Amino acid sequence: MLEKPIKKWFVHNSRLSVAPMMDWTDRHCRYFHRLMSQHTLLYTEMVTAPAVLHGDRDRLLHFDPAEQPVALQLGGSDPAQLAQATRIAADLGYAEVNLNCGCPSDRVQSGSFGAVLMENAPLVADCVAAMRAATDVPVTVKCRIGVDDQDPAVVLPDFIARVSSAGVDRLSIHARKAWLQGLSPKENRDVPPLDYDLVLAMKGLFPHLHLSVNGGITTLDQAVAFLDRGMDGVMIGRAAYHTPADILLDADARIFGGGLSRTAEDVVHLMIPYIESHLAEGGRLGQITRHMLGLFQGRPGARGWRRHLSEQAHADGAGPQVVLDALDHVTRLAA
Known part of the structure; x- marks a missing residue:
């Protein structure tokens, strides 16, 4: 396995991150969030690799340098397209490129990316290997613990092992299954039960990887508790959006040991x-x-x-x- 060390900023800033959320974490949202926390890692909305290659890049990918550190989340399943999109993202100055293996929407499924990729770990490994070969910018993965009738206790460690063997050393794990048949994207955010213990167990199985837990986390107290239990990072979604002051105004002091102090x-x-x-x-x-x-x-x-x-x-x-x-x-x- 070709190894690249996790960069120091990467370890530091990814202790807390705001999840990529469609229609929410656009550049205006990220600028607003950055005014509350100097260190928290911010993510774009998911952008598909074909859109990066053929769409309006200024509209899709523009960000203010003040947003840094900011990561681009890509959707796709074609290694060559993802490699090209990753190279473009690196040239634009993104601090990280993340592959979406967790979104359960019908549109994403029909494009053979998002959570459906949990069913094809070898393809994901090929994708991230191509992405890593395109740049020195960190390449990461956001995934679920499984989909549909998969057994997460079997599927998740195999998925992580295959992806890490391709050179990825950081994953964010949404601690729920995605039910691609029978639940809407909204229901997939709430209905499948959370299995934090399984995610915590992955840190024991893969101590050399940087693993963040995501899903159902609504307070900084919960975030601190996960870090205290050995997780490397915590990713917060809707709570960071709907109650940003509760999450982000104290994040620098409580999670990072210092930074901004604003009202x-x-x-x-x-x-x-x-x-x-x-x-x-x-x-x-x-x-x-x-x-x-x-x-x-x-x-x-x-x-x-x-x-x-x-x-x-x-x-x-x-x-x-x-x-x-x-x-x-x-x-x-x-x-």
Whole structure:
């Protein structure tokens, strides 16, 4: 096996990551999240390898350097296409390229990638070997513990062994099966039971690999507990999106031992120049503020904040003052 050492930043930043989420973790979301945590590893939405090769790369792949460290998640099952897309991602400056082996949507299944790849570990090994040969940027995999009637206790260690033999030294494991027959993508995020013990057991079987646990983790307390139990990293999805302040504002101190120390109000004010720049380029306010709705979740004034942004951000000519007016709903009650 051709080995490449895990880079130091890679070990550090991937102790906590925000999961790639379709329609959610776009560049505006990532910029917003980065203002709350200096160190947390951020992921793009999944982009298919053919889209990278033939689509609008500026729209699909553009990111602000301030988002770093940021990883591109690719979807695909053709080794040559994935290698080309990986090379492009590396040239654009992405810090990592991740192969999606966990998405259960019908569209992904029909394209023979995503969670259905759990049924073809040799193909995944070929894919990641080609990706690694294309660049020195870390290549990683995000997977489920199995699909449909597979026995995860058998399938998962075999999958990890085959992928790691192709040179991948980090995987993020969603601790649920994906039911490709009978459950919707939404149901696949909640209905299959979580098996954290199996994921923890994989760290015992593969101590040389960097393994992150994903699925159903909603607090930093849970993240710290998994790290204390030996996991190398924790990946948080919906909670980091819907209640970002609860997850990210304390992440640098609790997970990384230091970094940013900001309030949610600080983050709002720091977003204003970014919003102004986006509007000057012809963008619309709502494209950014939709990611900010949960910033004050659980605090007095949170409902007024959400309502004001929801009602005003999509109006013609809406600008930064809409955001500052929404913030007044929170600051008046905090005074």
